[in-house]
Amino acid sequence: MSASARLILGAWGVAVAGYVLVITGLIAGGRTMLVARLIFRLGPPALALVLACAVAWALRGFLVQPHLRTPANVLITLTGLTGVLLIPAALLRPRLDVAQLRAAVSRDLPTGTQANRIETYLDSLRISYSSAVPSRGGGPVAWTIQASVQDLRRPHLLSDGIFLEFRLDSSFKLIEADVQESWTMP
Secondary structure, X not given: OOHHHHHHHHHHHHHHHHHHHHHHHHHHOOOOOHHHHHHHHHHHHHHHHHHHHHHHHHHHHHHHOXXXXXXXXXXXXXXXXXXXXXXXXXXXXXXXXXXXXXXXXHHHOOOOOEHHHHHHHHXXXXXXXXXXXXXXXXXXXXXXXXXXXXXXXXXXXOEEEEEEEEEEOOOOEEEEEEEEEEEOOO
């Protein structure tokens, strides 16, 4: 087996390791023990660098040795190149932290904030919401606005998402806000 063929196979191995790291990171949400946190922090740049070198050597091998241009080798190299682009994109994407979002909401939306200001705030964070609907419960709460983050920004892959509820009085002013993460799995 030539050196270029070994590098192509190595690129495939690094890509598989990178995808395993990505899946583990998505499931665990980066909230693991200290050693795994170090791996999650240093792993993506190291994998991307090794994978980029392997792909560069494989492309060099394609140019120098035409017999390596088989469909399988081209597919392996393209998979490696895709890994170089996807590993950092998947692991470095922004995630929302429930505690930080809760603190931001209580800081930026004090009691008495108008409903239209709440909707503007949610729009600025790209959080989907429903318009104010009449509340089912009695008491001072007359209206509620429901909002949720159920895309890849949620803190963990296995959570349902982050759900926000804004309780308003009859004049559409904020009484209280609730921010919770929901899980369907134990």
